[in-house]
Amino acid sequence: MIKIAVDAMGGDFAPRAIVEGAWRAAREDGINVVLVGDRETVELYLARLGKTPPPTLEVEHAPEVVGMDEPAITPIRKKRRSSIAIAAELVRDGKAQAMVSAGNTGAVMIAAKLVLGTIPGVDRPALAAILPNAHGRTVLLDVGANVEVKLSHLREFAVMGHFYAQEMLGTEKPRIGLLSIGEEASKGTEFTRQVFRALETTGLNFIGNVEGRDVFEGTADVVVCDGFVGNVLLKAAESVAGLLAAMLREEMEKGIVSRLGGLLARGAFRRLRQRTDYREYGGAPLLGVAGGCFIAHGRSGARAIQTAIHRALEFSSLGLHEKIAENVARLHSEEARILKAGAGGGS
Amino acid sequence: MIKIAVDAMGGDFAPRAIVEGAWRAAREDGINVVLVGDRETVELYLARLGKTPPPTLEVEHAPEVVGMDEPAITPIRKKRRSSIAIAAELVRDGKAQAMVSAGNTGAVMIAAKLVLGTIPGVDRPALAAILPNAHGRTVLLDVGANVEVKLSHLREFAVMGHFYAQEMLGTEKPRIGLLSIGEEASKGTEFTRQVFRALETTGLNFIGNVEGRDVFEGTADVVVCDGFVGNVLLKAAESVAGLLAAMLREEMEKGIVSRLGGLLARGAFRRLRQRTDYREYGGAPLLGVAGGCFIAHGRSGARAIQTAIHRALEFSSLGLHEKIAENVARLHSEEARILKAGAGGGS
Numbered sequence: 001m002i003k004i005a006v007d008a009m010g011g012d013f014a015p016r017a018i019v020e021g022a023w024r025a026a027r028e029d030g031i032n033v034v035l036v037g038d039r040e041t042v043e044l045y046l047a048r049l050g051k052t053p054p055p056t057l058e059v060e061h062a063p064e065v066v067g068m069d070e071p072a073i074t075p076i077r078k079k080r081r082s083s084i085a086i087a088a089e090l091v092r093d094g095k096a097q098a099m100v101s102a103g104n105t106g107a108v109m110i111a112a113k114l115v116l117g118t119i120p121g122v123d124r125p126a127l128a129a130i131l132p133n134a135h136g137r138t139v140l141l142d143v144g145a146n147v148e149v150k151l152s153h154l155r156e157f158a159v160m161g162h163f164y165a166q167e168m169l170g171t172e173k174p175r176i177g178l179l180s181i182g183e184e185a186s187k188g189t190e191f192t193r194q195v196f197r198a199l200e201t202t203g204l205n206f207i208g209n210v211e212g213r214d215v216f217e218g219t220a221d222v223v224v225c226d227g228f229v230g231n232v233l234l235k236a237a238e239s240v241a242g243l244l245a246a247m248l249r250e251e252m253e254k255g256i257v258s259r260l261g262g263l264l265a266r267g268a269f270r271r272l273r274q275r276t277d278y279r280e281y282g283g284a285p286l287l288g289v290a291g292g293c294f295i296a297h298g299r300s301g302a303r304a305i306q307t308a309i310h311r312a313l314e315f316s317s318l319g320l321h322e323k324i325a326e327n328v329a330r331l332h333s334e335e336a337r338i339l340k341a342g343a344g345g346g347s
Numbered sequence: 348m349i350k351i352a353v354d355a356m357g358g359d360f361a362p363r364a365i366v367e368g369a370w371r372a373a374r375e376d377g378i379n380v381v382l383v384g385d386r387e388t389v390e391l392y393l394a395r396l397g398k399t400p401p402p403t404l405e406v407e408h409a410p411e412v413v414g415m416d417e418p419a420i421t422p423i424r425k426k427r428r429s430s431i432a433i434a435a436e437l438v439r440d441g442k443a444q445a446m447v448s449a450g451n452t453g454a455v456m457i458a459a460k461l462v463l464g465t466i467p468g469v470d471r472p473a474l475a476a477i478l479p480n481a482h483g484r485t486v487l488l489d490v491g492a493n494v495e496v497k498l499s500h501l502r503e504f505a506v507m508g509h510f511y512a513q514e515m516l517g518t519e520k521p522r523i524g525l526l527s528i529g530e531e532a533s534k535g536t537e538f539t540r541q542v543f544r545a546l547e548t549t550g551l552n553f554i555g556n557v558e559g560r561d562v563f564e565g566t567a568d569v570v571v572c573d574g575f576v577g578n579v580l581l582k583a584a585e586s587v588a589g590l591l592a593a594m595l596r597e598e599m600e601k602g603i604v605s606r607l608g609g610l611l612a613r614g615a616f617r618r619l620r621q622r623t624d625y626r627e628y629g630g631a632p633l634l635g636v637a638g639g640c641f642i643a644h645g646r647s648g649a650r651a652i653q654t655a656i657h658r659a660l661e662f663s664s665l666g667l668h669e670k671i672a673e674n675v676a677r678l679h680s681e682e683a684r685i686l687k688a689g690a691g692g693g694s
Contacts, residue, residue: 212582265608
């Protein structure tokens with residue numbers, strides 16, 4: 001039986017929206033959920049939702065809360081009884097298979113990494129976002145777990161992205177692209193040029209450099225980058241979508257005909273929102289930790305949390321860990337062999 | 348009299364679209380334009396547009412063309428008679444005040460930098476994009492001229508962005524933000540943290556770190572970053588806009604009511620396109636070179652080129668160079684004094 005631990009206290013609309021999302025996942029979808037947070041508060045919000053909580057929903061008491069602006073190390077150092085720390089411990093102890101949090105992203109990542117540990121061979125877990133593109137979806141990683149990375153980390157990201165895309169996108173040989181600023185191998189920074197050569201030797205379907213536009217044009221199935229540029233790209237894309245929607249609304253208000261048109265087309269707008277809304281994507285998994293960890297958007301409402309719980313359930317049943325562990329180990333041993341042979345990075 | 352040199356041979360739709368854009372700027376707007384390219388070809392395309400070219404339009408022969416995939420150094424080393432090299436020489440020799448090219452971006456930047464030279468005190472020119480935000484416009488720089496930068500370069504970018512925003516946005520004290528992944532001074536990479544402290548001592552209106560979303564939310568007037576992340580952000584944003592438009596069209600086809608709505612609202616869509624289309628923004632200036640240099644989008648059509656020529660004309664009449672030169676020099680001398688005093692980077 002798979003159980004999902006949900007951090008009831010993290011996120012801009014916590015605990016209300018989180019409790020409601022968990023309640024819905026438990027009630028409507030029959031998923032086993034543990035809400036982790038201050039018991040009294042959580043039960044208060046649960047009581048507002050109905051007489052008796054669904055039998056698939058439990059509450060685990062966690063008296064402390066990590067604030068959105070507290071240092072990432074807080075759940076490990078200062079607040080070991082926080083909802084984040086306790087959710088991670090439930091996964092570590094096998095009482096839950098995955099955790100979901102919309103709280104302090106840095107704190108969740110550190111807690112997941114240190115409490116759960118990483119998959120054997122993985123040095124750096126990576127946050128993977130699934131984004132819509134012209135033909136389907138693109139996996140972008142890392143989007144914020146690692147602001148400074150080494151070459152070997154980007155190789156790990158490529159392997160993790162490969163297996164995640166295989167499962168999530170159903171593509172047998174996902175096309176792996178390296179985010180850079182020009183397609184030729186010679187483009188980019190000194191570092192990305194080294195990574196380019198290193199990715200050529202992974203045995204994955206590496207298609208070379210891709211640019212910012214390729215993420216949304218669907219040129220690659222997996223786009224690999226460091227967490228700094230990935231985070232910037234993700235947040236910029238999200239806000240472009242918001243800006244365009246606001247501008248279009250504004251323009252539609254500018255005349256009776258446009259306004260009527262907007263009214264008639266509102267079904268199309270709703271469908272577009274569903275296709276692009278981060279709430280439908282349900283958060284990003286932290287790949288590479290030994291256990292499921294989903295980071296939901298800070299602005300998550302109940303619907304987004306419910307979706308994230310679904311994704312966490314799906315993720316836990318995939319068995320990605322073994323594949324990732326095997327292949328990262330293979331890469332590292334090849335790398336060691338190449339280095340030993342003095343052949344450098346290949347190409 | 349201000350004259351604009353236009354590279355007739357660069358861009359995805361060159362020479363046809365470029366010649367037409369230049370012809371329109373000369374004919375409809377009375378701007379003095381020199382079309383630089385293979386004389387026979389350019390005159391052939393001009394002949395198709397009307398009997399006699401407008402008197403404000405000249406042609407300067409350049410027998411060579413730099414291909415989109417050729418190394419950036421080509422116009423300096425191998426093709427000194429290329430349209431890019433000759434356009435830059437016209438500006439250097441005072442025969443034109445600014446150049447416009449939709450060609451090989453790297454080649455244009457190198458040619459502008461080496462042929463025109465930089466403004467005294469400026470070490471690295473930066474490509475500055477003007478992007479729409481929720482309240483107006485944001486200047487983002489660098490968007491691709493410098494993939495690897497030092498701390499002092501980002502200080503220069505901040506100064507150049509400040510004066511450019513003052514003129515272009517009409518803001519007296521432009522808010523300068525440093526692109527990072529978290530607002531607190533402690534967030535980002537080791538490098539961005541150092542830059543944060545260095546920007547605090549510039550005397551500019553530095554508002555601290557901003558995130559990818561802030562570029563389009565209008566939190567800052569000027570966003571400073573290295574050319575790698577700026578280029579990724581710019582291209583991703585552009586493709587998100589394209590993707591959303593395509594998705595919306597698709598959704599609107601899904602029913603007679605939506606389709607009718609889309610038809611009625613087409614005025615609103617057209618206005619939105621105008622507000623967001625890069626063609627209306629007319630290319631990005633390379634700030635910091637001693638002379639005007641505008642890089643138009645590779646996909647520029649005639650309309651985009653016409654707008655870019657307008658922008659180049661405006662830019663040339665601003666007198667930005669003196670302000671930038673003065674202030675960059677001031678920064679560098681302060682920096683030297685601080686370093687001498689052993690006080691480090693401040694804060």
